[in-house]
Amino acid sequence: MASLSSWKEIPLGGLIKEPQSSRYNKTGSWRTERPVLEQDACIRCTLCWVYCPEPAILELPKPYTTKKGIKYNVTYEINYDYCKGCGICSQVCPTKAIKMVPEVS
Amino acid sequence: MQRQLTKERIGLTSNYAAAYAAKAADVDVIAAYPITPQTTIIEKLAEFVADGELNAEFIPVESEHSALSAMVGASAVGARVFTATSAQGLEYMHEVLHIASGLRLPIVMATPGRALSAPISIHGDYQDIMNARDTGWIIYIASTAQEVYDTIIQAYKVAEDPRVLLPVMVSYDGFLMSHTVEPVDIYPDEYVRNYIPKFIGNRPRLSPNEPITMGPIATPDWYYEIKYQVIRANKDSRVIIDEVNKSFTERFGNQYDVIERYMTDDADYVLITYGGASTGNAKEAVNKLRENGIRAGVVRIRLYRPFPAEDIAKAVEGAKVIGVIDRALSIGNYIEGPVYNDIASAFYTLGVEKPLVSAIHGISQRAMYINDFYQFVIKLKDFYESKSYPKNPIYLGLRE
Ligand code: SF4
Ligand code: SF4
Numbered sequence: 001m002a003s004l005s006s007w008k009e010i011p012l013g014g015l016i017k018e019p020q021s022s023r024y025n026k027t028g029s030w031r032t033e034r035p036v037l038e039q040d041a042c043i044r045c046t047l048c049w050v051y052c053p054e055p056a057i058l059e060l061p062k063p064y065t066t067k068k069g070i071k072y073n074v075t076y077e078i079n080y081d082y083c084k085g086c087g088i089c090s091q092v093c094p095t096k097a098i099k100m101v102p103e104v105s
Numbered sequence: 106m107q108r109q110l111t112k113e114r115i116g117l118t119s120n121y122a123a124a125y126a127a128k129a130a131d132v133d134v135i136a137a138y139p140i141t142p143q144t145t146i147i148e149k150l151a152e153f154v155a156d157g158e159l160n161a162e163f164i165p166v167e168s169e170h171s172a173l174s175a176m177v178g179a180s181a182v183g184a185r186v187f188t189a190t191s192a193q194g195l196e197y198m199h200e201v202l203h204i205a206s207g208l209r210l211p212i213v214m215a216t217p218g219r220a221l222s223a224p225i226s227i228h229g230d231y232q233d234i235m236n237a238r239d240t241g242w243i244i245y246i247a248s249t250a251q252e253v254y255d256t257i258i259q260a261y262k263v264a265e266d267p268r269v270l271l272p273v274m275v276s277y278d279g280f281l282m283s284h285t286v287e288p289v290d291i292y293p294d295e296y297v298r299n300y301i302p303k304f305i306g307n308r309p310r311l312s313p314n315e316p317i318t319m320g321p322i323a324t325p326d327w328y329y330e331i332k333y334q335v336i337r338a339n340k341d342s343r344v345i346i347d348e349v350n351k352s353f354t355e356r357f358g359n360q361y362d363v364i365e366r367y368m369t370d371d372a373d374y375v376l377i378t379y380g381g382a383s384t385g386n387a388k389e390a391v392n393k394l395r396e397n398g399i400r401a402g403v404v405r406i407r408l409y410r411p412f413p414a415e416d417i418a419k420a421v422e423g424a425k426v427i428g429v430i431d432r433a434l435s436i437g438n439y440i441e442g443p444v445y446n447d448i449a450s451a452f453y454t455l456g457v458e459k460p461l462v463s464a465i466h467g468i469s470q471r472a473m474y475i476n477d478f479y480q481f482v483i484k485l486k487d488f489y490e491s492k493s494y495p496k497n498p499i500y501l502g503l504r505e
Contacts, residue, residue: 007330007337012270013209014331015309016318 027054031085033100035078040066041097044074048089048098056083110357112290119282119381122250122289123189123215123275124149126257128159129297130213133184136164136175140194141227142217142279147189169194173201173212180210181319183310185261185303188212191279192219195233199240205272206241206335208320211264211308212272213257217283218380218432220469228470229279231380234409235433235443237274241335243342244410247277248365248381250287252407255359261301262349269342270308271335276409280470281382292357300356343411363408364416367391372402374485375424377417377448379406382473383430383466390478401482406444414451426460426485430478431498432467441465442498462488463498471502 011017037048049057062075078089090098117125123146127135135154137147153159162179166172169190176186190198195216205212218234220226231246238244243263247253253275260273277283309317323331343363350361367388369375376391378384384405394401404420406413421427431442438446445463452459464481467473481501488494 004326005330007333010327010330010334012309012334013207013319014321014323014327015208016321017309019316019318 026081027084028056028081031080031083031103033085033087033102034080035083035085035087035089035098036101037076037078038097038099039064039075040068041095042076043095043097044072044076045094047092047094049076051088051092053086053088054079054082054084056080057089110292110296112292114288114290116286117250117254117289117291118145118284118286119247119250119253119277120145120215120217120284121149122254123257124153125289125291126254127187127213127215128153129292129294130185130187130258130261130301131294131298131303132159132161132187134162134164134176134179134186135188136166136172136179136186137188137190138166138169138172138194140169140191142219142229142283143189143191143194143215145283146215150187169197170201173198173205173214176212177201177205177208177210180205180212181208181311183305183308183312185265186212187214189215191217192221192233195237196221199237202237202240202242202272204320206339207331209270209308209335209338210272211261211270213260213264214272214274215253215257216274216276217279218276219279226469229281229283230468230470231276231431231433232468234274234276235435238410238443241271241339242410243269243271243273243339243346243408245273245275245407246379246409247275247282247407248384248405250282250289251359252361253277253282254289254291255353255357255361258297258301259349259353259361262352263342263345265301265304265307266345267307269338269345271338271342276380278381282380300353339411343413346408346411361407362416363413364420365403365405365407366420367403367405368395369402369404369420369424371423372400373423373425374399374401374482374489375404375421375427376401376478376482377404377406377421377427377429377444379409379444380432383432386473386475387430387478389475390482393475393479394482399482399486412447412451414447414455417448418452418455418457421457421459424459426462426489428462428464428481428485430464430466430481430501432465434465434468440498445498460488460494462494464501465498466501473502477501
């Protein structure tokens with residue numbers, strides 16, 4: 001994150017010259033509850049990925065085989081740098097594979 | 106080589122003068138919504154575009170809020186833009202006024218002033234303009250159709266200067282100027298375009314080749330500094346405004362300053378005015394007063410924001426009493442004249458200790474007679490002689 005600069009140094013009107021610089025803001029620090037994804041319960045329906053407002057659900061090309069032997073080509077994981085803990089993923093998950101766990105007990 | 110300037114004198118309303126100036130400025134995009142008394146400006150511009158005299162995108166939007174929003178978008182990609190509104194329309198675009206200045210977009214807008222509802226009025230005064238005074242825009246108030254034409258040309262030169270980059274409003278009397286015809290010298294379009302050339306790249310703009318973000322949220326760590334940039338840009342624009350007044354005279358001949366002084370050198374009683382009708386009447390009253398041995402003068406405020414406090418203070422140096430004539434209201438304020446308050450605050454800060462009297466007139470185009478101004482100066486003289494000054498504005502033309 002840029003240091004707090006003087007009004008003379010800030011780009012005119014607060015415009016941002018560098019594309020994608022919002023990545024520097026690790027919004028994960030806002031979180032009070034973290035979503036925890038149980039890979040064996042996940043049926044790879046993609047709903048959490050669609051609904052996450054950040055988006056902090058990562059769709060990774062990692063093969064995974066559940067304990068029951070179901071094979072998947074993708075794995076969904078949570079990017080805790082940007083997940084703000086809103087719980088939407090947990091709400092929409094049809095198999096209740098995502099649980100919200102308090103950051104501080 | 107710049108060719109010799111040939112002027113063509115034609116009869117124009119101030120609204121048509123505004124449209125002719127926007128055409129001369131070769132604006133790229135116009136977005137506007139009709140509202141009295143501004144409508145004939147955009148009617149004329151629509152005609153210029155339809156007739157192929159002006160190669161511009163004309164967006165007939167569904168509201169003034171959309172009009173200024175469309176201007177924000179077009180200006181953000183680097184277009185030269187023009188819009189116009191009045192009264193309720195200016196109120197409706199109010200939130201976007203702040204956005205335009207905060208984003209540092211050199212939008213130019215003509216605003217013939219009008220009274221605000223309720224009661225419903227379509228008639229002229231400056232209540233709408235005064236409500237926009239704290240938005241960060243540079244605000245001129247013209248007093249003749251020629252000045253409207255010239256000031257809109259100047260406005261582009263000021264607004265687009267990389268040291269300024271602020272929106273500019275050019276105001277004038279609704280109806281009393283917007284719909285009355287005066288002789289106006291217009292200049293060949295290419296001559297004007299030579300004076301205000303378009304530069305791509307002299308300001309940040311949205312472009313797919315070099316992506317930037319305009320208008321992101323500013324957290325409390327940043328907002329204050331970004332607003333302070335606007336404060337400084339508005340204050341410091343005065344240097345550029347003076348430069349442009351000078352270069353304009355060199356190029357086109359007509360002389361402009363931030364204020365206009367009329368017989369102020371030896372004046373005991375000075376009326377401070379803005380706009381066409383107030384100023385014209387005040388000058389006529391001064392002529393008559395002087396015939397009767399009363400030394401009066403007029404200071405007209407031409408540049409309203411940034412406020413030319415020091416220029417006004419200097420112009421009234423020799424005066425015994427100053428009367429400020431407002432055609433607008435600041436209801437609930439200790440004194441209801443908005444420009445009176447600007448002047449009182451400026452004079453207090455500058456240590457100018459002069460008796461200052463507020464007068465309100467011409468609200469919703471209440472007829473202003475030369476004799477009202479004459480009698481007001483006689484009152485100023487009485488106050489001076491009795492050393493007792495009113496603690497309320499004098500409501501000229503009001504039925505008691
Ligand atoms: S808690 Fe909210 S932000 Fe975090 S992964 Fe779930 S939906 Fe996205
Ligand atoms: S919503 Fe639930 S089941 Fe669907 S992909 Fe996300 S975690 Fe897996």
